[in-house]
Amino acid sequence: MAFISSGYDPEKPMEGRITDIGPKHYDQFYPEVIKKNKGKWSHHEILEPGVLVHVAENGDEVFTVRCGGARLMSSTHVQEICDIADKHCDGKLRFTTRNNIEFMTDSKDKMEALKADLAQRKFPGGSYKFPIGGTGAGISNIVHTQGWIHCHTPATDASGTVKATMDEVFSDFQDMRLPAKLKISMACCLNMCGAVHCSDIAILGYHRKPPILDHEYLDKVCEVPLAVASCPTAAIKPAKVELPSGDTVSSVAVRNERCMYCGNCYTMCPSMPLSDKEGDGIVLMAGGKVSNRISAPKFSKVVVAFLPNETPRWPSMTNAINKMIEEYAKGARKYERFGDWTDRIGWERFFDVCELDFTHHLIDDFRDAAYQSWRQTTQFKF
Amino acid sequence: MAFISSGYDPEKPMEGRITDIGPKHYDQFYPEVIKKNKGKWSHHEILEPGVLVHVAENGDEVFTVRCGGARLMSSTHVQEICDIADKHCDGKLRFTTRNNIEFMTDSKDKMEALKADLAQRKFPGGSYKFPIGGTGAGISNIVHTQGWIHCHTPATDASGTVKATMDEVFSDFQDMRLPAKLKISMACCLNMCGAVHCSDIAILGYHRKPPILDHEYLDKVCEVPLAVASCPTAAIKPAKVELPSGDTVSSVAVRNERCMYCGNCYTMCPSMPLSDKEGDGIVLMAGGKVSNRISAPKFSKVVVAFLPNETPRWPSMTNAINKMIEEYAKGARKYERFGDWTDRIGWERFFDVCELDFTHHLIDDFRDAAYQSWRQTTQFKF
Amino acid sequence: MAKHETPLLDELESGPWPSFVSDIKQEAEVRAKNEKGIDFQIPAEACDDLLGLLELSYKDGTTHWKHGGIVGVFGYGGGIIGRYSDKPAEFPGCASFHTVRVAQPGAKYYTTKYLRELMDLWQFRGSGLTNMHGSTGDIVLLGTTTPQLEEIFYTLTHEMDQDLGGSGSNLRTPADCIGQSRCEYACYDTQELCYFLTMMYQDELHRPAFPYKFKFKFDGCPNGCVASMARSDLSFIGTWKDQIQVDQAEVAKYVDGTNPANAGSHKGRDWGAFDIQAEVVDLCPTDCMAYENGELKIYDKECTRCMHCINVMPKALKVGKQRGVSILAGAKAPIVDGAQMGTLVVPFLEIDQTMNKQLADFDSEEEWMEYLEEKYEALTEVIESVWDYWMEEGKNRERLGELMIRQGLQKFLEKINVEPQAVHVDHPRTNPYIFWKEDEVEGGWDRDINEYRKHHAR
């Protein structure tokens, strides 16, 4: 391959440089019916799973077909999306916050043709390219992070755990039988690029071994004070270390028993890697929400302290998720979000019905505020 | 007066010494009907304010007349109580946790005679000696601490604030018109010998000036490390101080802006007094409870950050208490405790209806857990 | 004739509530007249001077009491609180004004004979003023001088068979609710347990060996009338494991208005006719009840024993028969690290309902105590493991609850040999900052950087 210049001249980087122009203006990208009726929508209805109609005050309608997508998408795949939008939607489309693709048309007929087209597109391995669903009282797409595909701190893979989970809960992606919407999120380490801490169900990659210290290189590639300051539990302190060579170098020491393996030090200092096949795996959390509907937003709670990385399909993880969803579907009331259900029946009953073990790991012991999560009443269920 | 020996010989303190014998056994003190039916009570009823009947499985009845009392009582007053018990109750009586006196009889007739006797006993100043009441959905006696009458750290008086308050709410001591019981407690400083932190309404003495430092004496009468360690906000550190005499002494320095005047240092070190006429006064708290009924126990919240010590009757304080009680009586539902009412209507509505000012002092800023009391939802009332 | 003018205090003589001012004046007058001819062992004008000193506080808005200094009786580390005025010259009658804590009897039942003896002693050797009772529960005798302390203790122990209560860094005098003596809700005998533990731990009560104070309180049921959950390091609250006992005929009498709701506690207002759906079923926090076809159904499996329905219909509903205690730990007032509510640490410890012998059934109190040691063995094991832990790890002046926060609930449970259960928390942790023990993690934590670098280039 030969280098082809865009027109940029590295000798004169400022010449004709364009900066600070921001994103494209949204106006250019709106479908016509959207542009015309913006701010004048009257109501909407989910016609069937994945298919919505929004009705404007003047009676205009826009039909939306929502499809799931792996957030990791090839250019070829995006081009196929464009082909579909060109064919059915006047060359317009959008993505949702949860990585779904939305195709919009202004008539029911076009919408039916669109649906038929989408439904028949599959990858050679058999998976749908554009499964229709993700609306209403069902399970939408999983927002997630990079995992092993592109990140330096993950404790598990993101795309793989998500694929395994979505395959398992696929019928609920295409149905609306649950008491309320159920949002699953995935983050491959505690840093939570994808903030999963307020999800109905969260899959979280978790390390369980303190960092390995690459003393020989540490002081060369890291700033020791930054590594020390990065630790939320003050487990790291500066140290002089004698190498096998006999040389003494500046490095750090870690009090392993105070480490909770967050990897924040490794983010600051590459000489403190912590990933490990046996140490790394999955934490499951549940019961969070961000909507203000009925109850205030709430954090997810840790419900499974650890599951190993059973590649490629993480069966223990998907089984636990499945069980939680089934019990939720069975036990919750109409409109009741997952966390409102658990709060109503009590967490002891949740662990019972979901057949999950309650272990010491699930008791909060992080700083003073932990105490507020302990049981401070005689009210409990046997 | 001449010293009269009890028989104790200071030269031989161990001779015939009796120790570790504990309290009297309760059995000796039970009224007969109590002893007979202990563990076999079937149910009870409040016949009228201050008068209860308990019915045993075998049909036995015990009638109880409950009277308020100042917890500060003279021996002469206690002897009068004994006279009453001898006359009506076979020489038995009891006190309640809230400093009420309970006279018990086993027949309705005796109970009526007892009531009549109690009601006519008054102090020369006009106050009742034995007001009957304190039951059911009314206001019971106020538990309280020593205050100016006997304590070295109070920020207000206890007996006086309690007398002023009970006079004001006296009709609710003798009535049962409230939605639920209402418990008022009083502690004369943050140390809370009387733990008032879970009361429907709490009166709390509060200092607002950092300690005065008696440098010349401090190191002689205090242990500096204990004084330093006593501070919850780390506002105290050891210091060398030059006296007017030119001598340098070991003492402490206080970062005034970090002090919240708890007096814990003064408890450890008498050279750090903090009481002050203008600085000292009253904090009002509300909405706590200790019962597990319906809702879990909860802490009281600070609702008035400061009221001055308006001796002898603290009218601003009693007005605020009165207003809270009236709004509670008006707004709460049957069985709803004060704090359950405020939680239901929202604290912003509480401040509205009680016409209390919300000031910056009422926002929690003590350590990390403070954050959990901040509003973390878009749900609020205008 | 009063010794001091007290215009401010005099204003507290009016109004309906018993006036402490009138009462102190009454005692001052008794002492001044001394009709009984008592040979007062502390100044006769103690009460007069106390009023004068208090009037001064009302005038200048501050206290006039100083730190106590260390006074006490030989061999005990508590029970006496020293107190001195900072105006000894002006008010000599109360210049020294120490407090004596006398251990109160269970549920504060008294005979007049006992009280009269005690009051006679206190008029003779003290100011004649008391607190009936102190915040922790003791009888508090207010105001005496140092030379009287051993005399008082001698008389108490030799003539009244009565000991002092606790103060300082030791076990404070335990206190109980009225319990089964007169309450149908009580799930265990609070007086028995309170007395048993008080006697069992006399040494801990009198001789400070703890990091700080320690309180037991005993509530017979979750109504919590002695507030044990808010005020005691270890709180024992009666509860049950089986079904609420329902008498449907009595339920019907509530529904038709024959029985007054909540034992008549709402008689002061017309709340309208009793509505079992609104007042009982709909207020159940677990939604575990239904009223259908004249029958009240309770799905006890979901019940959390909050007492509301039983409180509302005490003739119809009774606590269950399989009874015991929930133990909560760590409650305290705000100083130093903020207030704490008790945390549920032992959800249910059954008390053998067949072991119901009383003191009268034994030849001696010792035999009865042995019997109780067996009856409450599981419970004293918990107490002693809590103390072992706290004495081992607690810092000076660190309350149990503060230690629990500092080291975590799981550590506490480990130390008292209780398996962590979901009922130990209101909800599981929201932060995923999970600590693992090295032996829980396959392969351990010891790893070799060179081995790692074989598979991961720098």
Place this chain on the structure above:
Amino acid sequence: MAKHETPLLDELESGPWPSFVSDIKQEAEVRAKNEKGIDFQIPAEACDDLLGLLELSYKDGTTHWKHGGIVGVFGYGGGIIGRYSDKPAEFPGCASFHTVRVAQPGAKYYTTKYLRELMDLWQFRGSGLTNMHGSTGDIVLLGTTTPQLEEIFYTLTHEMDQDLGGSGSNLRTPADCIGQSRCEYACYDTQELCYFLTMMYQDELHRPAFPYKFKFKFDGCPNGCVASMARSDLSFIGTWKDQIQVDQAEVAKYVDGTNPANAGSHKGRDWGAFDIQAEVVDLCPTDCMAYENGELKIYDKECTRCMHCINVMPKALKVGKQRGVSILAGAKAPIVDGAQMGTLVVPFLEIDQTMNKQLADFDSEEEWMEYLEEKYEALTEVIESVWDYWMEEGKNRERLGELMIRQGLQKFLEKINVEPQAVHVDHPRTNPYIFWKEDEVEGGWDRDINEYRKHHAR
């Protein structure tokens, strides 16, 4: 023909959900065949090697990516994330695999023309793999080499009128919900505000000047579809101050079953006939509704605008007309001090409903921006005072929420000139540890020990 065997990954090709493995293989094949004759500027086998590397991770259970090192485009402090493999020899096609963050358009609406241009660029100068979209909202172009970065930036800015997004200690690319463009609940124009602030703060977005990252997110209503309350340092959530608009005729159609409840979201199960009492009135968190005689009554004074009733009956109930935003501050994921939810700091900031001119109404974007600066002046004042405070007091890598906890909410409110109100808290403080300012206390704090001792003997 795949370059590497990937037996583990191959198992992720089956099942109904779109397989990212199949998709990467598809791109690998496109690159291998190169039917379009692209002169790939990074290795053609990038996708092949990525699959091989990922298979290795599936086998050995760890990542094979290293820290990025500092790469970027001239003059910007963010927008590019460096990434290198720790197996460069075995998988040279993805040895360097940097990420380019491209600022996404409002609500992620696109034309195919735009997307095709971008994908063409990315197949040419990158791996052809993307994230549609990253967690913060950007279009994420995955996998290119250092020499391509300036080239990509040049083409984006010169040919596509498109800028990079944010990364590092600066303003991250703001993101919005679909808003008024297609949602009847939206109380303000999220796209307009998001775009306006993004353009207003381009400098803050591209040049790190903050203690740490900073996020804006825009939710049109309290349903919170972009989760701004959980994920953004400043969260702008639409709300209203007046009454919910009620169409009783449409209410009746919900009651009789003509209109599907909750816009049809529960069609997958037979929940029985719609019950307005049980499904709306009884679920209202403030109990501010009643359904009587065929009429729905709302006592708006007690309403807290939770959206439930509106969500259930969107044809009958509409948000109010006096609209604006609630601003919440400090949300973040757990690292370092634990997760935080946004705290309500500005309860209601009204947005002038008459200022509704659009870009098309102006001659230039500049004029429109000036108009918006006026429209949103009160809002940018809040933002800038927050930043001033944070930049002044925040420590390195301290998120706004952590600063708020460290210094207290009252300090924060003082700095942004907002009067403390009861709605700022869920409940007032439970600890009475109240700090006073010296000038709030009569007589000040400066006192003389000798003066004190005149009235209080030692």
